[in-house]
Each structure stands twice: as C-alpha cells, then as structure tokens.
Amino acid sequence: MRECIIKTEERDNLDIVQLDGALDSYSFPRLESTLNSLRQNNRNRVVLDCSGLDYVSSAALGALIGFARRAREQDGDMKLAKLSPKILNIVKLLGFHKILEIYSSVDDAVAKFES
C-alpha cells in the first residue's frame, strides 16, 4: 500500500487537507496530529480532499467521525470530497454518509461552508 501523503492548504476561514495514498493504522496517527493541530489553532472548518485516497481503515474512519463531531461542537465541521467509488461504498455500508457530509468536488464542499 502507498504511504499516505498529507498536505494542508489554508484558505481564509477553512483548511483543505489533501490525502494521497492509504490511510491505515500506520499512517493514521500523522493525519490525527495534523487534525489536532488544526483544532488547537481553532481551525474547525476542514474539507478532506480524498481524490488520491485509495484505502481507509475502519479505525481511521471512526476517528474522522470523532474529529467532525468535535469540530461541530465548535460550530465547524469536516466535510469529505471526491471519495473514490470504492471508499464511498464502504462509507455507505457503515451508514456514515448519514453522519458526515460528502461532496463530489472540493469546491462544492467549500461552497457549503460559505453558504
């Protein structure tokens, strides 16, 4: 599996976190620390660009929901964009599309934050 590369792009009032590779139990702690440092800086609006994501472990998905939940408590959110059909399928199987907002493009997710 490809090691996950995590890039953060800061926009005015939100951050776009780009994932490229596989998010498993080895790479997940790095994403966790990225998200935690965003939260510590009071940046609670995050769009997760998943276009390069080819695998996500269930533990990582659970932690994403945890982050979204905490962000919502601070009037923020974490929205997912550009999930591959395979990962979208997993998210739907778990019923997480009822908890997380999912968009087909990063722009749509950003627009939703701004509306």
Next chain:
Amino acid sequence: MNAGIISAFLLVVFVLALLATLLMALVRVSHANRRLRMERDALQQEKEVIFGFVHDVGEVFAHSEEIDLDRMLQRVLFYALRTTRAGAGVIYLMEPGETTLRARTVSGIFPPLAGTLDPGFTKAVSKSQHLEHMIRNQHVRKGEGLIGEVADFGKAILIEDAALDSRIPRYEEEFLHIHSIVLVPMRFLQKVLGVVAVTNRVDRRPFSETDMSLLQALADQASVSVHYAGMRESLDEKKQIDYDLNVARQIQTALLPKSIPHIEGVEMGAFAHPAREIGGDYYDFIRVDEDHLGIAIADVSGKGIVGAIMMSICRSTFRAQAPGCTNPADVLIAVDRVMADDIAEDMFVSMLYMVLNIRTRELTVARAGHERPALSQAGKRGFTIVDSPGIAMGIADMDAFEASIKPVTVPLQAHDVVVAYTDGVTEAMNVRGEEWGIDNFLEAVSIAAPEGANSVLNNVQQRLLRFVGDMGQYDDMTLLALRVLE
C-alpha cells in the same frame, strides 16, 4: 326408585370427578404460569445484573492504562452480593504457581471455612476487622476445603441448607453461622483463576439454583477482565504491550462459539482467521426460541485490548438481549444503547444480525453498518444481496441509530445458501498489494453453494488462503454460511 338413587349418585360422582379434574387442570396451569413467571423473572434479573456489570467494566476499561485489579474485584463482589442478595462474600484468586489461593477482597462478615479461629479473635475489639484480616492472610491449598475443591474441579457448589452439610464449620458465635452458601469458579480458557463465594441471603432464604447460575454468569464475565488485569500487574511496561496483544487474542478466541449448535433443518458453519495485528471480529449462533435461530457477525473498529473488551461487552449485551426476541432490529437497538454509553468516542461496531424462522424459513435481516449478506438461491445463478438500512453502532446518537435501522425479511427455499462475512475477507491482500475483492469471493461461494454450507466455507477458505499466500493480513477474516435443508 333404586335406579333413581343410583343415577343421582352417579351424577354426583361424575360432577365431583369433573370438578376434581378441572381443579387439577387449574392447579397445573397456575403452576406452569408460576414457573414461567419465575423463569421470566430470573432471566430479567440476569439481564439487569449482567448489564450493570458490563456497564461498570466498560467504565473501568475506559482508562485501560490504569486498570487496578483490586478495584475490579471489589466491583465484581459488589455485583455478586447484589445479584444473590447475599450478606457476605469473598473472592479468592489463585497465587502464582497455582497451588494455593488467597482472598483478595472480602465484603461483610465471611466466616473462615477452614473452621478454626485464631486465639486473637476472642480478644479482638472489632471482630469483623479481625476476621477480614484473618481471611486475607490465610492461604487455601488447591483441593483443600470447599474453596479448594471448587478451584480444583472448576465446578460450582451450592449448599442450600448448610446445617445438613458436614463440610460447613460450626461456630459458637451466632454471627458466624453459615445457613446457606454458593461457591463458583472464575474460569478463563479452561483455567481456574479463582473462586467467588457468598453466604447467607439477607432475607434468610436458602440460595437457589438460579442464584448459582447468576453468580456463575457474573464470574464468567468477570474472569476475562480479571485475567487481563491480574497478569498485567506483574509485568514491566515494555512487556505489557506484547502482553496486551496476546491477551486481546486470547479474549477474542474465548468469545467465539466453541461449537456450532445443531439445529434440525439447517446446516451452518463458520471460520475465523485472526489477523497478525489483532482485529475485532466476532460471530455467534443463538437459539432465540423453539422456532427461531439467531445468527450474528460483527467487527469492532478498535483493535488490541480495548477492541477485545468492547467485543466482550458487545457479546454479553447481545447474548442477554437475543433470547426470546424475534425482531433482530430490536436486539441491535438494545445493544447500541449499551454500547453508546461505554464505547470510546472514535470506535464503532458494525454488526449484522439475522433471525431465521425454522418453520416458515423466513430470514429477517437487520444491519448496523455491516457488510450485506449474500443469498444464493437453489437452481438460480448469481446472488441476491440482502440490503437493509442501518448505521454502525456506537457512533451516531441513539435516536439517529434507531431511526436508521430497518429490518428486511426474505423467504428462503430449501437448499438456499446465505453467507455473511467481515470486510477482512473481501479486502484481503496478496504480496502484490492486490485485493481479493467481492467478485472473487462471490464466485468462490457460488461454485460450492449447491454442495452446502460447509463446502462453501472450505472453498472460500482455500481460495482465500491461496490468494493471500504468505502475506500477513491487517484485519481478521471471518465468514459464516448457512443452508436451509429439505
């Protein structure tokens, strides 16, 4: 005239006989009702106790880095007394070397079962303190006395009327009299870890078989945690991590069914391949009632010891809820309710629970975010994927969960095969990083489906293991299959 008297007499006899029969029938019905009511109450009591305990254990393990064995044992004993309404109790644990036992926690006035008091007892100001000190410092050899016997044979002992039993010591002091006593072993993987003993119900009634089975259920549930906490106590930090992984595996193995129940008209089986890094798969077969069979499969998202404990909570709750309830969605909702309180924030459990009506062959499926089961119909090509909506447990708020889950019923015909699995099977990987995938999986199922459930299990297992080769897997792989017979 005579004939009139005789016929009147016969009529009276007939009416009396009829009345007697009616009366007997009434008595029988009321007895049966009473028995049923008692059984129901006992079940209800067991549910409440196990729930309370499971909830408590969940709390203790929420901070798993600071598990304290004595605190855990105190809780177990608290529930043991509450469950059996006993006045006093003690928990003995096996000492290293496994030849002697020592009392680790005592509650109430528990008379020493060895039958002797030390000379200091009569002079002691606080008798109960002195007694507790004495009990805690006495070692009991395996095989010696009642405690030792339970530890040696691993079998519970119930003495309803202690006055009739020569093994019970007789003390002069009124407050040391034993009227009734229950002792149960704490077992984990065929090993006796200790003994829980309780004496004298507070209502002065003798202990019953129900008390004994409740106490055993509690001791069984507690053993998992006690085993873990007790062993961990003696290790240094570095070894604790290895140990945690090892115990997680042991717990997981202990929670899976040892054998598949034999149910007429249904052929079923399962296999489970644990991952190198501990996964959290679980499956179970349960007799719901005379006409219904329950089949469950689940995957806990958290790995390691916390995942294993969550799985144990999930199993206890499921097993307490499933009997008597034919709607699988109701059972999952009840399990979610308990899990939602106990589960760590970012963890979740996906679970599929199916209830088969053995008479009508209707299969009702409820799905909490788990992989959908596949149905291969006799004489037909391809598969029906049985879909039913629902979110994984422990992650959504309870109302959202309850609103999301909808059971779906499908009629089965003789020779139909249903398979349920965890994502470890379809996401299994080979050395080239390729995934086995749902198509390969379904093909392996469909080829063997006409030959039955066990053939499906064998075929999938063989193809899957050939595909992954030497590649260590990240996740557990679990599959279960059932076929309806003629």
